[in-house]
Amino acid sequence: MNKKFFIVMSVLALFAVAGIFAEESVKNPATETQVEQQAPQDNAKAIKYIAAGLAVGLACVAGGMAVGKIGAAAMGAMSENAELSGKALPFVGLAEGICLWGFLVALLIIIL
Template sequence: MKRFILISMLLLSTAMGSLMFAQEAQQEPTKTAAATANTTQWKYIAAALAVGIACIAGGIAVGQIGAAAMGAMSENPELSGKALPYAGLAEGICLWGFLVALFILLI
């Protein structure tokens, strides 16, 4: 759990650092252009966080499922096919994160 929190904080600080050191745009006569640029930056950060967190969570889930499946197969080899759907469900978390990121970027 400490490792997950450390990785999350590292990713968040990297994302926020890109905003801190970004060059400021020239003064534009309308506020709408500046507001559009600001929301575009947040779209990319939100999409990156959606994919990143979903993939980290999916990796943790597949690791736990894989360890449990290998332990169960060592005792009973007939259980090898029953763990596959659970690993597929855990990998589906990554796909949902990718779909959410696409929706964020397209809207």
């Protein structure tokens, strides 16, 4: 099987499990206690933290893959022509910026 297909299916399965646990059951408001009223809020907080973790984790994995490929290509180009170092290394920095965007998205998920 293709590795990307396996990763996508794993993430979708994780979202499905999170959705099952986050589903609110219909209850009679007159019989709810204080503890039962807070349960949906706890589920929402749990999903927030799962989403933030996925945002950072997937962004860092993607950034690492990008830095690996771009860094290898940049080193190969610089071994043939040393003048290309100024042109190749900023692309490595751009790939590392993917991780920062993932962190920013996770921070916004947690705060908002």
